[in-house]
Amino acid sequence: MNFFDQVYEVVKKIPAGCVMTYGQVALRLRSGPPAARINISPQFVGWALHANKAGSGVPYHRVVNKDGRLAPGYAFGGPGEQKNRLISEGVKFIDEDHVDLESCVL
DNA sequence: GTCCTGACGAGTA
DNA sequence: GTACTCGCCAGGA
Numbered sequence: 001m002n003f004f005d006q007v008y009e010v011v012k013k014i015p016a017g018c019v020m021t022y023g024q025v026a027l028r029l030r031s032g033p034p035a036a037r038i039n040i041s042p043q044f045v046g047w048a049l050h051a052n053k054a055g056s057g058v059p060y061h062r063v064v065n066k067d068g069r070l071a072p073g074y075a076f077g078g079p080g081e082q083k084n085r086l087i088s089e090g091v092k093f094i095d096e097d098h099v100d101l102e103s104c105v106l
Numbered sequence: 107g108t109c110c111t112g113a114c115g116a117g118t119a
Numbered sequence: 120g121t122a123c124t125c126g127c128c129a130g131g132a
Contacts (some may be wrong), residue, residue: 003128022114026127041127046113051130063113071113110132119123 003029003038007048014062017090018104021066022046046071061085068098 010025010032022042029040049060061082064070070082087093092100 023116026115039127041114042116043112043114043126044128047111047129048113050113060113065114108132111130112128115126117123117125119121 003040003044004048004051006032006036006038007040007045008052008056008058011049011058011060011063014059015104016059019062019064019068019086019091019099019101021064021068021101023066025063042066062089062091064099064101068094068101070097070099 006029007025010028011020014020022045025045026040026042029036029038029045031037045063046065049058049063052058052060061070070086083093083097086099092103094100
Protein backbone atom coordinates (compact mmCIF):
# COMPACT_ATOMS: atom_id res chain seq x y z
CA MET A 1 0.00 0.00 0.00
CA ASN A 2 1.93 3.00 -1.20
CA PHE A 3 0.66 6.50 -1.41
CA PHE A 4 -0.48 5.75 -4.93
CA ASP A 5 -3.05 3.28 -3.74
CA GLN A 6 -4.16 5.59 -1.00
CA VAL A 7 -4.78 8.34 -3.50
CA TYR A 8 -6.77 5.92 -5.60
CA GLU A 9 -8.81 4.82 -2.62
CA VAL A 10 -9.76 8.38 -1.82
CA VAL A 11 -10.61 9.19 -5.41
CA LYS A 12 -12.67 6.05 -5.77
CA LYS A 13 -14.77 7.17 -2.82
CA ILE A 14 -15.78 10.36 -4.56
CA PRO A 15 -19.43 9.78 -5.47
CA ALA A 16 -20.66 10.45 -8.98
CA GLY A 17 -21.69 14.03 -9.40
CA CYS A 18 -19.10 15.23 -6.93
CA VAL A 19 -15.65 16.66 -7.41
CA MET A 20 -12.67 17.03 -5.12
CA THR A 21 -9.63 19.24 -5.36
CA TYR A 22 -6.05 18.03 -5.24
CA GLY A 23 -5.68 19.85 -1.99
CA GLN A 24 -8.71 18.12 -0.52
CA VAL A 25 -7.37 14.71 -1.47
CA ALA A 26 -3.94 15.54 -0.07
CA LEU A 27 -5.50 16.82 3.13
CA ARG A 28 -7.60 13.72 3.44
CA LEU A 29 -4.53 11.54 3.13
CA ARG A 30 -2.73 13.58 5.76
CA SER A 31 -5.58 13.45 8.20
CA GLY A 32 -6.62 9.94 7.34
CA PRO A 33 -6.00 6.79 9.37
CA PRO A 34 -2.69 7.10 11.25
CA ALA A 35 -1.50 3.77 9.92
CA ALA A 36 -1.89 4.99 6.37
CA ARG A 37 -1.07 8.63 6.96
CA ILE A 38 1.43 10.10 4.58
CA ASN A 39 2.82 13.54 4.12
CA ILE A 40 1.84 14.40 0.64
CA SER A 41 1.74 17.56 -1.35
CA PRO A 42 -1.18 18.21 -3.70
CA GLN A 43 1.26 17.98 -6.56
CA PHE A 44 1.73 14.29 -6.03
CA VAL A 45 -1.97 13.61 -5.99
CA GLY A 46 -2.14 14.71 -9.57
CA TRP A 47 1.06 12.97 -10.33
CA ALA A 48 -0.18 9.70 -8.87
CA LEU A 49 -3.29 9.96 -10.97
CA HIS A 50 -1.20 10.71 -14.02
CA ALA A 51 0.93 7.67 -13.35
CA ASN A 52 -2.23 5.64 -13.09
CA LYS A 53 -3.56 4.22 -16.30
CA ALA A 54 -6.92 5.46 -17.49
CA GLY A 55 -9.40 2.68 -17.11
CA SER A 56 -8.19 1.40 -13.77
CA GLY A 57 -11.53 2.21 -12.24
CA VAL A 58 -10.30 5.42 -10.70
CA PRO A 59 -12.58 8.33 -11.58
CA TYR A 60 -9.81 10.86 -11.59
CA HIS A 61 -11.77 13.21 -13.78
CA ARG A 62 -13.50 14.13 -10.52
CA VAL A 63 -10.28 15.63 -9.23
CA VAL A 64 -9.67 19.25 -10.10
CA ASN A 65 -7.31 21.94 -8.91
CA LYS A 66 -8.20 24.43 -6.23
CA ASP A 67 -9.87 26.75 -8.70
CA GLY A 68 -12.18 24.00 -9.82
CA ARG A 69 -10.49 23.96 -13.16
CA LEU A 70 -9.75 20.75 -14.99
CA ALA A 71 -6.31 19.50 -15.83
CA PRO A 72 -4.96 21.37 -18.87
CA GLY A 73 -5.17 18.40 -21.18
CA TYR A 74 -3.46 15.47 -19.60
CA ALA A 75 -6.60 13.55 -18.87
CA PHE A 76 -8.27 11.04 -21.16
CA GLY A 77 -8.57 12.45 -24.66
CA GLY A 78 -8.29 16.01 -23.43
CA PRO A 79 -10.06 18.47 -21.16
CA GLY A 80 -13.16 18.21 -23.28
CA GLU A 81 -13.49 14.52 -22.56
CA GLN A 82 -13.00 15.02 -18.83
CA LYS A 83 -15.54 17.80 -18.82
CA ASN A 84 -17.93 15.64 -20.76
CA ARG A 85 -17.74 12.88 -18.17
CA LEU A 86 -18.32 15.32 -15.35
CA ILE A 87 -21.36 16.79 -17.04
CA SER A 88 -22.82 13.38 -17.71
CA GLU A 89 -22.42 12.64 -14.01
CA GLY A 90 -24.33 15.75 -13.08
CA VAL A 91 -21.46 17.97 -11.99
CA LYS A 92 -22.35 21.63 -12.27
CA PHE A 93 -20.14 24.04 -14.11
CA ILE A 94 -19.98 27.68 -13.07
CA ASP A 95 -17.90 28.47 -16.10
CA GLU A 96 -16.77 26.82 -19.26
CA ASP A 97 -13.67 25.53 -17.55
CA HIS A 98 -14.65 25.70 -13.90
CA VAL A 99 -16.68 23.13 -12.02
CA ASP A 100 -18.89 24.18 -9.15
CA LEU A 101 -16.95 23.00 -6.10
CA GLU A 102 -19.85 24.01 -3.89
CA SER A 103 -22.02 21.38 -5.52
CA CYS A 104 -20.31 18.72 -3.48
CA VAL A 105 -17.89 19.61 -0.73
CA LEU A 106 -16.57 16.53 1.01
C1' DG B 107 22.77 4.11 -7.96
C1' DT B 108 21.81 9.01 -8.63
C1' DC B 109 19.53 13.09 -10.40
C1' DC B 110 15.57 15.33 -12.33
C1' DT B 111 11.02 15.88 -13.05
C1' DG B 112 6.01 16.00 -12.22
C1' DA B 113 -1.86 17.14 -13.37
C1' DC B 114 -0.20 21.86 -7.16
C1' DG B 115 -0.76 24.76 -3.05
C1' DA B 116 0.55 27.83 0.50
C1' DG B 117 3.49 31.24 2.37
C1' DT B 118 6.55 35.15 1.90
C1' DA B 119 8.59 39.21 -0.33
C1' DG C 120 -2.33 42.35 -5.41
C1' DT C 121 1.11 39.76 -7.91
C1' DA C 122 5.14 36.82 -8.50
C1' DC C 123 8.39 33.63 -6.83
C1' DT C 124 10.10 29.80 -3.97
C1' DC C 125 9.81 25.70 -1.24
C1' DG C 126 7.91 21.21 0.06
C1' DC C 127 6.25 16.62 -0.55
C1' DC C 128 7.39 11.12 -2.73
C1' DA C 129 8.10 8.03 -6.31
C1' DG C 130 9.15 6.79 -10.95
C1' DG C 131 11.93 7.17 -15.13
C1' DA C 132 16.22 8.14 -17.64
